Amino acid sequence: MITIDPVTRLEGHGKISIHLNEEGEVNAAYFQVPELRGFEKFIEGMPVEEMPRVTQRICGVCPTAHHMAATRALDDLWKVEPPSAAHKIREFIYNSFLHEDHTLHFYFLGGPDFVVGPDAPKAERNILGVIQAAGIEAGKKVIGMRKEIREIMTEITGKVIHPVFGLPGGISKALNKDIQDRAIKASERAIEFAQWTIGLFDKIVLGNEEYVKLITGDIYRNETYYMGMVDKNDKVNFYRGDIKIVDPNGKEYAKFDVHKYTDYIAEHVEPWTYVRQTYLKPIGWKGFVDGPDSGIYRVNPLARLNVAGGMATPLAQKEYERLYSTLGGKPVHATLAWHWARLVELLYAGERMLELASDPEFVDSNVRTLPDKLTEESRGIGVVEAPRGTLIHDYTTDENAVIKHANLIVATQQNAAPINMGIGQAARGLIQKGVPVTDGLLNKVEMAFRAYDPCFACATHTLPGQLPLNLEIYDHRDKLLQKVNMANYDRIDTIDSRIQEEIK
Amino acid sequence: MKPKVGFYWMGTCGGCEESVVDLAERILDVVAAVDIIFWPVAMDFKLEDVEAMADGSIAVAIINGSVKTSHDEYVAKMLRKKAGLVIAYGSCAHLGGIPGLANFHSIDAIFDRVYKEVPTVYNDKGIVPQLRTEIDGMILELPTINNTVQKLDDIVSVDYYIPGCAPNPDLLMAGIQAILSGNLPPVGSVLSPNRNMCDSCPKERKEEKIMVKEFKRYYEIIPDEDQCLLEQGLMCLGPVTRIGCGELCMKANMPCRGCYGPTDQIEDMGTKYASALATIWYETNEEDIDRIVRSIPNFASIAYMFSLPASIMKRKRIKSEVDFK
Numbered sequence: 082m083i084t085i086d087p088v089t090r091l092e093g094h095g096k097i098s099i100h101l102n103e104e105g106e107v108n109a110a111y112f113q114v115p116e117l118r119g120f121e122k123f124i125e126g127m128p129v130e131e132m133p134r135v136t137q138r139i140c141g142v143c144p145t146a147h148h149m150a151a152t153r154a155l156d157d158l159w160k161v162e163p164p165s166a167a168h169k170i171r172e173f174i175y176n177s178f179l180h181e182d183h184t185l186h187f188y189f190l191g192g193p194d195f196v197v198g199p200d201a202p203k204a205e206r207n208i209l210g211v212i213q214a215a216g217i218e219a220g221k222k223v224i225g226m227r228k229e230i231r232e233i234m235t236e237i238t239g240k241v242i243h244p245v246f247g248l249p250g251g252i253s254k255a256l257n258k259d260i261q262d263r264a265i266k267a268s269e270r271a272i273e274f275a276q277w278t279i280g281l282f283d284k285i286v287l288g289n290e291e292y293v294k295l296i297t298g299d300i301y302r303n304e305t306y307y308m309g310m311v312d313k314n315d316k317v318n319f320y321r322g323d324i325k326i327v328d329p330n331g332k333e334y335a336k337f338d339v340h341k342y343t344d345y346i347a348e349h350v351e352p353w354t355y356v357r358q359t360y361l362k363p364i365g366w367k368g369f370v371d372g373p374d375s376g377i378y379r380v381n382p383l384a385r386l387n388v389a390g391g392m393a394t395p396l397a398q399k400e401y402e403r404l405y406s407t408l409g410g411k412p413v414h415a416t417l418a419w420h421w422a423r424l425v426e427l428l429y430a431g432e433r434m435l436e437l438a439s440d441p442e443f444v445d446s447n448v449r450t451l452p453d454k455l456t457e458e459s460r461g462i463g464v465v466e467a468p469r470g471t472l473i474h475d476y477t478t479d480e481n482a483v484i485k486h487a488n489l490i491v492a493t494q495q496n497a498a499p500i501n502m503g504i505g506q507a508a509r510g511l512i513q514k515g516v517p518v519t520d521g522l523l524n525k526v527e528m529a530f531r532a533y534d535p536c537f538a539c540a541t542h543t544l545p546g547q548l549p550l551n552l553e554i555y556d557h558r559d560k561l562l563q564k565v566n567m568a569n570y571d572r573i574d575t576i577d578s579r580i581q582e583e584i585k
Numbered sequence: 586m587k588p589k590v591g592f593y594w595m596g597t598c599g600g601c602e603e604s605v606v607d608l609a610e611r612i613l614d615v616v617a618a619v620d621i622i623f624w625p626v627a628m629d630f631k632l633e634d635v636e637a638m639a640d641g642s643i644a645v646a647i648i649n650g651s652v653k654t655s656h657d658e659y660v661a662k663m664l665r666k667k668a669g670l671v672i673a674y675g676s677c678a679h680l681g682g683i684p685g686l687a688n689f690h691s692i693d694a695i696f697d698r699v700y701k702e703v704p705t706v707y708n709d710k711g712i713v714p715q716l717r718t719e720i721d722g723m724i725l726e727l728p729t730i731n732n733t734v735q736k737l738d739d740i741v742s743v744d745y746y747i748p749g750c751a752p753n754p755d756l757l758m759a760g761i762q763a764i765l766s767g768n769l770p771p772v773g774s775v776l777s778p779n780r781n782m783c784d785s786c787p788k789e790r791k792e793e794k795i796m797v798k799e800f801k802r803y804y805e806i807i808p809d810e811d812q813c814l815l816e817q818g819l820m821c822l823g824p825v826t827r828i829g830c831g832e833l834c835m836k837a838n839m840p841c842r843g844c845y846g847p848t849d850q851i852e853d854m855g856t857k858y859a860s861a862l863a864t865i866w867y868e869t870n871e872e873d874i875d876r877i878v879r880s881i882p883n884f885a886s887i888a889y890m891f892s893l894p895a896s897i898m899k900r901k902r903i904k905s906e907v908d909f910k
Binding site for chain 1: 836
């Protein structure tokens with residue numbers, strides 16, 4: 082058994098173990114979440130209007146996603162329509178957040194595997210290596226872009242880590258001309274930054290035949306259903322719209338208002354992990370398998386692109402078309418192509434920011450509609466697309482707006498089962514009898530989950546930018562062979578020889 | 586030789602880690618002045634690397650998150666041995682934080698809700714996660730989730746506290762500078778000014794003494810942006826909360842929820858806040874006071890939003906733990 086522990090947080094911590102059989106081939110792989118905080122229970126009895134400030138403590142990396150899902154749920158709970166300006170400011174903030182989060186994922190997490198190389202020395206396979214490869218100016222640009230956007234987010238939302246501005250029927254404060262001017266400038270830079278990033282991706286990844294083979298190969302491929310939100314014109318939207326599902330052939334399977342989510346999403350409990358596994362209810366739980374007969378679906382940037390008819394902004398639409406024409410049409414099942422999809426969304430987020438910030442209503446003084454008092458029990462459901470996928474908050478309250486029940490469907494949770502399959506598949510494809518278990522090879526196993534979960538981006542939202550991996554290798558009798566520091570090549574070799582010996 | 590610094594996270598959301606990254610270019614100054622020898626979120630050093638270090642060989646361990654699992658406890662104790670100074674970083678390590686609200690419930694009730702009751706779960710067999718599961722001869726293990734969420738100093742002694750959810754990066758920078766210069770306050774200090782939020786709040790009171798006729802909830806009013814929010818009837822924890830955040834929530838026209846914890850003079854945030862509120866009620870007859878009190882649903886969850894594990898009650902008493910004999 083090979084254990085990767087910790088693989089850093091995912092609503093806490095994550096752990097991967099790969100079990101080998103007597104032949105030294107991969108028998109099974111498990112992705113475990115060893116933590117539970119129980120938000121769904123402990124928010125019972127609380128005033129529901131506190132939820133945008135409380136439930137975002139699920140994740141400090143994507144607090145804006147939870148804050149916004151909760152705020153949308155409050156609009157719904159009171160059946161109150163925010164003024165148009167409030168919607169625009171919220172959506173501006175939401176796209177700013179997506180931009181900042183996607184940027185960091187690309188440069189600090191996913192990027193190093195491609196920019197520096199999957200087989201590069203571990204010490205270089207991080208953001209510093211990226212800066213070295215792309216130039217110090219590039220590093221400054223990334224840090225500068227993030228800082229500029231996060232400062233504007235702080236000013237508008239109150240706090241960038243755990244915003245406070247979301248209220249039922251609007252936001253807490255109107256904006257002035259000065260911040261609008263800065264928001265427009267930041268948006269223009271955000272578009273330029275996204276184009277520049279796509280240029281880098283083109284040169285470094287798409288220009289490298291080996292990488293393209295890796296992306297389009299079978300190791301990182303799962304044929305599943307996909308889920309994401311689309312607007313009225315069937316275009317990707319992060320902030321509001323209907324939920325759409327396509328089948329593994331890319332055909333529309335369902336399109337529904339979030340109020341019907343319990344007709345489509347169901348959850349399964351496994352005894353070996355604290356996270357619930359989601360699946361499509363009409364199809365049912367068939368275990369950790371892909372294909373049209375299994376209810377497993379995926380959410381994330383590529384899932385959103387796969388379900389939608391396109392992007393709502395011109396530059397992103399062009400990039401969207403280029404992605405599909407390069408990778409052979411819709412849907413794309415290649416897990417590693419999610420990195421590219423993320424950049425399509427990065428460009429869309431920048432373009433959408435500019436549209437919203439330039440709108441005259443951005444400085445409208447009317448940003449709140451006060452709701453009528455509840456007279457009976459009520460239920461509010463809110464959905465947004467978090468960076469890593471569809472996020473649903475569902476609150477039921479009494480007539481005093483105090484929570485009776487809550488349900489939260491979190492993006493990472495929906496990808497937990499696919500991650501389990503992806504890990505096993507990558508491991509089976511890479512770890513074989515007679516093939517040395519090198520650092521680069523294990524890194525390629527890591528790449529299978531790294532593509533999935535930008536929540537791991539928080540692991541690398543920092544300069545050193547490397548995932549901490551503890552690796553334990555066990556034989557087929559689950560006897561620990563050796564503990565390894567993966568940064569140490571010699572010891573990897575030792576393990577390899579011991580595995581080979583054990584297999585003999 | 587540069588002093589060694591280790592970062593660790595326990596039961597946390599990752600916001601504290603983000604606040605460290607929000608040092609932006611200043612993080613380079615930090616890296617120039619200290620050697621980071623452990624930071625699971627960002628660097629490749631392992632627990633076993635720290636375990637192999639001599640006791641006391643780390644200058645400072647900066648730990649965030651609440652204590653939730655058996656594994657958290659183990660790492661906190663190990664780091665305490667290795668480190669000269671331990672800093673509790675952020676609301677969760679300092680006071681228990683929002684995950685500490687779980688102390689209003691038992692872990693059994695939480696498991697029931699999460700794995701059996703939510704409307705999307707289909708679990709006929711009533712399966713709940715197990716500490717040890719055997720599948721085809723393979724063993725999969727999970728750590729224990731404790732019944733009670735604790736703060737860091739319930740497990741190990743803590744030298745300093747940096748408060749906030751998430752902490753203001755300026756406080757972290759100031760704390761690191763204080764340690765490097767040896768210019769340290771008494772052990773046990775909270776490294777943020779010991780003043781109360783109302784002192785620095787940009788909003789103004791209309792009257793010298795606040796008098797509240799009834800409490801309002803967020804959705805009931807659009808408060809005046811320049812006026813004290815408590816005066817306008819919104820529950821604001823400013824009167825019992827320490828400064829250091831930059832009054833960010835009030836600047837966004839939202840009331841304080843107390844994430845920086847109390848000033849040194851206050852033992853327990855919730856009871857102090859209750860007594861503060863009792864002095865500002867406009868009404869004096871019992872009937873009206875009762876009406877005002879009833880206008881606040883679940884006072885405890887607001888007053889202890891970030892500090893239940895640090896309160897005098899620590900958690901709701903669970904019946905099954907009480908001996909009725």
